[in-house]
Amino acid sequence: MNGYLNQVAAIVWKDFITELKTRELFSSMFIFALLVIIIFVFSVNLSIVGAREIGPGVLWVAFLFAGTIGLNRSFMLEKENGCLQGLLLAPVDRTALYFGKLVSNFVFLLIMEAFILPLFMIFFNIDLLPHLLPLLYVILVGTLGFCAIGTLLSSLSVNLKTRDIMLPILLYPLMVPVVIGSVQMTGQVLSGESLSGMMNWVGLTLCFDIIYIAVSIMTIDFVLEE
């Protein structure tokens, strides 16, 4: 078990020092998310449509699009120089590879989101601070769901010639429940409701996270076999 955790940690460590040197992942995700938000602001008239109504959707679309860029980059890294083969030849359980990539994708996304939230607050003039705790929960659960299935699908699409475009095509329809859930919960949290008032959404997104992590553990062997 200790060895297993060390292997997961090694993969996360490797992704982090790569990122610290290049800063490619963070900068591309952050700027892209920012652009998505700005383009949305231009496409709706904020004086007619309430910021609170459109805001949560815009936020999650930005996270989703930027996250896709992150997933693509993250697995491109493994494909360059055939590193993936090196990982597969190492005495590492395939699920450790999955968890390693899941953790680093998850943390990178959270860091990007942490930088986007204050900007979102300013642009949409919504005070997030009173609702910070429930909002944090919604973001954690939503992002985890995205990363759980995103990591599986990006390790699947890394085998394709057209992986850049196939990842969103495969990922987005499957992400619909999490996106709807996260947007609904964010909207209700921002209008001051507590999480206990929307247990159906909390349950649905949690179930989604758990089921897709479980399915990934069961199928990752087949995905990573050459």
Next chain:
Amino acid sequence: MVFCMSEQTHPVSSDPVVKVRDIRKDFGYLRAVEGISFDLNKGEFLTIFGPNGAGKTTLIKILSGLTRPTSGSATVAGFDVLGGSVRLRKEIGVISHATCLYPDLTALENLLFYGKLYGLNDLEDKANKAINEVGLQLRRHDRVRTFSRGMQQRLTIARATLHDPSVLFFDEPFTGLDLQATNVLKDHLHELHTGKRTLIMTTHDMSCGLEMCDRVAIQNKGRFAMLESIDRIDRENFEKLYTETLEL
């Protein structure tokens, strides 16, 4: 058919290290490997020649546990390759034309990363020693991205041998190397061929391939068309033998 060695160039234990029995691999309708069987004793060096598409890489992938054979069985270092077991992977090292190095990590960081995956003790010492052995001590803290192809290949050897594997696979290791790098790689191959390690190499390069091996195989259309001890091969006329074998 099972080929057995009569002459041995190195002292061996009774059990073969690599034991392959009637391995087959289909890719849908395409048969990449068809009924290959052979034994390889400890310390032996087998070179496999063959045209593109003969299934050489697939054979290496099966033996290193990356691909499942459709049928047949094989054990490497006493472990079944079918199980894809973690213990098998600890015993083998693979060097192909893909370097498996992370371009944005330094030479040392790459070795440290792989060392952690293999769960090695005294990792720092081992990694530094391995870097010295392949003559990259001055570049230890440089990103791999800045390395030439030859230097990357040397670091790859350090990466693949860091965990001291007992069986080494070389899949077209000379591809894309210049003359100097080829010579360095040959030197390393000589060093690795000490009688302790069992080596299997696939290559197109006739002279490099024949230079070091104990046994020679020619693979064509998924089969071993020939498997002989090097002593029985006329090195001068091997090219002729090779073309004749393929035409059979």
Next chain:
Amino acid sequence: MSDENKQDGSILIWLTIVAFLVAMIAIFIYVPTEQTEGAVQRIMYFHIPAAWLAFFSFFIVFLSSILFLWKKEREWDIYALASAEIGVIFCSLVLITGPIWARPIWGVWWMWDARLTSTLILWLIYVAYLMLRAQTDAGSMRARLAAVLGIVGFLDIPFIHFSVLWWNSVHPQPKMISEEGLGKGMDPSMVATLMVSLGAFTLLYFVLMGQRIKVEKMKDEVERLKKDHLYSH
């Protein structure tokens, strides 16, 4: 499944033709016109069976995918492919007949009604599944990746269903007259017609499956012969 189809192929085809003739007579002659919706309501006898077949096909994809990963036999991969293609066709039929039915009733082609929305997302998932298959070369890799997607996609269905349903309840929703409680409040003749139609469509599924599996196996055979020919020269 396929062995049976080979033997009873023609019987099954004739049975399907007869079933469809009966269904057509029932739909256009036997069953009375619905009072509030008029003649357009007859589209229900295509819409609901198509929806049923789409779900059934995707369920078969799911089962075949699991069995493929378990047994690693090409047979199951072929079943999954055939069923996914048929499922996408029937899913498309649902998405076409839905708006045609909706237009005179609701006055718009498309309402973000829970069932139609779920079907649209399902269609997207399985179109992506077919795209994935089209973009990988034949072989065990394609079969494995497709199987994983076949499993992941089907497990998403309950999540999609509930999320779309709850999302939809936020908006004012038109009452779907004929689909509310299948069979309840419907004239017995309508129920009977729907059942006949469901039966005919289900038979059609097996006919299509049999044919598609046969075609795929022929393709394999042709490729094998091609390769043999190539190698022998």
